[in-house]
Amino acid sequence: xxxxxxxxxxxxxxxxxxxxxxxxxxxxxxxxxxxxxxxxxxxxxxxxxxxxxxxxxxxxxxxxx
Numbered sequence: 001x002x003x004x005x006x007x008x009x010x011x012x013x014x015x016x017x018x019x020x021x022x023x024x025x026x027x028x029x030x031x032x033x034x035x036x037x038x039x040x041x042x043x044x045x046x047x048x049x050x051x052x053x054x055x056x057x058x059x060x061x062x063x064x065x
Contacts, residue, residue, distance in 0.1 A: 004060055007064050011064040015059055018059060019060075022055060022059070023052055023056075026051075026052055029041075030042075030048055
């Protein structure tokens with residue numbers, strides 16, 4: 001992907017960290033809600049995964065400042 005290759009190394013490392021935290025925290029929040037019988041943001045794990053892919057894609061495609 002040309003857009004990602006053009007990003008400065010520091011931005012690439014930062015976005016990797018952001019994406020990792022996003023996956024970790026969204027999954028942990030969903031697990032906690034399920035454990036306590038609370039509502040979740042998405043109906044299923046599959047929907048949660050799709051949402052994460054969408055968010056991380058947008059994270060990577062955004063301009064670097």
